[in-house]
Amino acid sequence: MNEIISPKMETVNNMRNRHDSLADLTSRDMEDFMEEMGGEISVPVLNGDWDALPANVRKYIAENVRLCRPKGVFICDGSDEEAEEITEKMVNRGLLTKLDKYENCYLCRTDPADVARVEGRTFIVTKEKFETVPHVQEGVKGILGQWMSPEDAEREMVQDRFPGCMKGRVMYVIPFSMGPVGGALSKVGVQLTDFNYVVLSMRIMTRVSSKIWDVLGENGEFVQCIHSIGAPRPLQRKVINHWPCNPERIMITHFPDQRKIMSYGSGYGGNSLLGKKCFALRIASRIAKDEGWLAEHMLILGVTNPQGEEKFIAAAFPSACGKTNLAMLTPSLPGWKVRCLGDDIAWMRFDDEGRLRAINPEAGFFGVAPGTNKKTNPVAMETCMKNTIFTNVGMTADGGVFWEGMEKEIEREQKITTWLGDQWKVGDKGKAAHPNSRFCCPASQCPIIHDKWEDPAGVPIDAIVFGGRRPEGVPLVFEAFDWEHGVMLGAALKSEATAAAEFKGKQIMHDPMAMRPFMGYNFGDYLQHWSDLNKPERQMPKIFHVNWFRLNDNGKFVWPGFGDNIRVLDWICRRVNGEDIAVPSAIGQLPVEGSLNLKGLNVSWEENFSLPKKYWVEDIEETKSFLQAQVGCDLPLTISDEVAKQEERIRLM
Ligand SMILES: Nc1nc2c(ncn2[C@@H]2O[C@H](COP(=O)(O)OP(=O)(O)OP(=O)(O)O)[C@@H](O)[C@H]2O)c(=O)[nH]1
Ligand SMILES: O=C([O-])CC(=O)C(=O)O
Numbered sequence: 001m002n003e004i005i006s007p008k009m010e011t012v013n014n015m016r017n018r019h020d021s022l023a024d025l026t027s028r029d030m031e032d033f034m035e036e037m038g039g040e041i042s043v044p045v046l047n048g049d050w051d052a053l054p055a056n057v058r059k060y061i062a063e064n065v066r067l068c069r070p071k072g073v074f075i076c077d078g079s080d081e082e083a084e085e086i087t088e089k090m091v092n093r094g095l096l097t098k099l100d101k102y103e104n105c106y107l108c109r110t111d112p113a114d115v116a117r118v119e120g121r122t123f124i125v126t127k128e129k130f131e132t133v134p135h136v137q138e139g140v141k142g143i144l145g146q147w148m149s150p151e152d153a154e155r156e157m158v159q160d161r162f163p164g165c166m167k168g169r170v171m172y173v174i175p176f177s178m179g180p181v182g183g184a185l186s187k188v189g190v191q192l193t194d195f196n197y198v199v200l201s202m203r204i205m206t207r208v209s210s211k212i213w214d215v216l217g218e219n220g221e222f223v224q225c226i227h228s229i230g231a232p233r234p235l236q237r238k239v240i241n242h243w244p245c246n247p248e249r250i251m252i253t254h255f256p257d258q259r260k261i262m263s264y265g266s267g268y269g270g271n272s273l274l275g276k277k278c279f280a281l282r283i284a285s286r287i288a289k290d291e292g293w294l295a296e297h298m299l300i301l302g303v304t305n306p307q308g309e310e311k312f313i314a315a316a317f318p319s320a321c322g323k324t325n326l327a328m329l330t331p332s333l334p335g336w337k338v339r340c341l342g343d344d345i346a347w348m349r350f351d352d353e354g355r356l357r358a359i360n361p362e363a364g365f366f367g368v369a370p371g372t373n374k375k376t377n378p379v380a381m382e383t384c385m386k387n388t389i390f391t392n393v394g395m396t397a398d399g400g401v402f403w404e405g406m407e408k409e410i411e412r413e414q415k416i417t418t419w420l421g422d423q424w425k426v427g428d429k430g431k432a433a434h435p436n437s438r439f440c441c442p443a444s445q446c447p448i449i450h451d452k453w454e455d456p457a458g459v460p461i462d463a464i465v466f467g468g469r470r471p472e473g474v475p476l477v478f479e480a481f482d483w484e485h486g487v488m489l490g491a492a493l494k495s496e497a498t499a500a501a502e503f504k505g506k507q508i509m510h511d512p513m514a515m516r517p518f519m520g521y522n523f524g525d526y527l528q529h530w531s532d533l534n535k536p537e538r539q540m541p542k543i544f545h546v547n548w549f550r551l552n553d554n555g556k557f558v559w560p561g562f563g564d565n566i567r568v569l570d571w572i573c574r575r576v577n578g579e580d581i582a583v584p585s586a587i588g589q590l591p592v593e594g595s596l597n598l599k600g601l602n603v604s605w606e607e608n609f610s611l612p613k614k615y616w617v618e619d620i621e622e623t624k625s626f627l628q629a630q631v632g633c634d635l636p637l638t639i640s641d642e643v644a645k646q647e648e649r650i651r652l653m
């Protein structure tokens with residue numbers, strides 16, 4: 001904080017002390033403020049220095065104050081003191097519960113109607129519809145992104161939802177960087193929100209700092225991120241669990257041309273932490289197309305073999321399909337080391353030497369809690385034992401956390417309060433944690449975080465891996481024949497639905513490139529963009545496909561997964577080094593029998609690698625009609641060629 005407090009700041013600070021609740025501000029106070037703020041905004045600035053903000057940021061805030069009508073503006077600086085102050089208020093309100101068992105950890109329970117991303121209410125707004133979505137076949141409902149016209153967005157958001165949406169609440173201004181502050185591949189955003197949970201989570205997930213104002217300079221570009229829970233005072237809807245929201249009216253709109261996001265009605269992660277999916281994937285994928293790089297739903301890891309040779313891998317799996325787990329893998333093979341650079345999003349760009357370099361734009365992990373335990377992911381368990389916000393998990397009587405998968409880690413008969421607030425113990429009906437419950441913790445405290453994780457230049461990617469939950473037919477690992485074939489494999493990605501979005505049941509859904517919910521522009525153009533990256537002077541990463549989720553006839557996983565996935569990474573690294581351990585099949589290069597290190601495991605090669613012809617005949621037929629129906633004439637020729645070649649190979653199986 002500045003040593004010299006300007007007279008204006010002094011007044012503001014005094015005001016803050018005098019009126020912890022702004023309800024009792026007099027109109028005289030208000031007039032004083034308006035005068036002091038040069039008439040730019042009509043509400044008090046409760047924290048931070050208005051005059052230190054760049055002019056375009058002041059204008060942006062002032063416009064949204066006029067629209068949303070908050071009672072005051074709180075400019076965040078990202079400091080620990082600020083977080084402590086906000087945390088204390090939230091604990092007093094009952095929105096956060098301190099978890100006494102750990103250091104600086106809190107539990108938050110949402111309104112049970114606000115627990116996941118809402119894909120059906122998520123839109124991309126462009127003038128031209130087909131910039132956003134492909135030309136689907138007649139009568140087909142497109143699933144690769146939803147378009148909204150600027151007129152409809154204006155009506156739905158600016159006219160209908162946002163006017164007065166922050167009445168009686170404070171508007172927080174969060175300056176943040178995706179990627180290291182000031183880094184060449186990094187981008188800046190400024191989120192406005194009326195929810196303090198979002199402030200605390202954003203400062204874990206992104207780099208929130210006053211330094212952002214210096215990075216921006218006088219009129220620097222930033223992504224406008226405007227968020228409201230849609231619960232102005234006086235309240236229209238009963239607040240449950242102290243978690244105000246407006247589930248019936250949730251709408252999340254992206255304006256890629258204006259580099260702007262407006263999100264309404266939900267406080268839940270992917271809907272409200274706008275730096276994450278909205279900015280770092282939807283808006284960034286569009287910026288990336290314009291600028292010739294990639295913004296992907298991918299983890300980044302470094303894997304070092306016993307000889308000390310390190311490779312970097314980026315992997316795209318749909319939500320809740322194992323990115324965090326792979327990124328933090330504890331190898332079951334001696335001598336191997338995995339280090340994590342990111343668990344959800346990668347921004348990648350070819351450098352002058354023709355190498356694809358990746359950075360993790362995020363600063364924290366927003367990980368799926370259920371299934372995480374000391375056996376499956378000890379690294380994540382260690383990472384989230386301090387400075388963490390847990391959302392919708394269960395709580396033990398001694399102030400610890402509990403979720404499905406932790407049964408062996410608590411004393412038997414421990415009393416547990418479920419995410420719904422009910423009393424419960426292991427063995428009782430129902431679940432302690434919501435299946436999409438999450439931990440939100442700083443990446444810096446991950447015990448295996450890579451020392452280059454904040455290197456602004458990123459790390460050189462040797463292999464790209466696609467995968468999903470495929471209970472049937474799909475082998476543990478195979479390799480694409482070349483870049484084009486790899487892009488086709490990505491386009492054909494499918495997975496069983498998970499709890500990360502609003503879908504019900506165990507249907508297999510297409511999730512091309514693991515980006516279906518996160519596409520910022522026409523998926524056909526996106527595939528073309530991927531294809532165009534392939535240039536002779538570049539070292540194209542090899543592309544692989546993995547499946548940890550195949551089931552046998554008894555419904556058991558045929559692969560132990562987790563730490564044993566190192567065996568698959570080993571095979572991938574050896575392929576990157578050009579070892580002759582692959583044999584062509586109809587769907588790609590399969591491991592030569594015995595070339596995967598299965599020492600000490602009791603697994604069946606056949607169950608993991610068989611290619612049932614009937615399954616693949618149906619699969620390619622289904623994939624082909626999916627791409628025709630959903631991408632139509634926007635499907636690049638190179639991709640339809642690859643599908644045709646794959647179909648022919650399968651026919652000859
Ligand atoms: N059987 C099996 N399950 C796994 C494996 N890896 C992860 N899982 C389970 O899959 C679930 C989701 O895993 P995550 O690693 O959190 O998924 P994610 O892709 O990071 O999810 P998002 O954060 O939603 O993008 C957890 O319940 C894990 O226990 C594996 O190798 N085998
Ligand atoms: O966006 C979220 O809420 C969490 C997440 O990582 C995903 O769903 O892929």
Ligand SMILES: [Mn+2]
Pocket residue numbers: 297318319320344
């Ligand atoms: Mn994700």
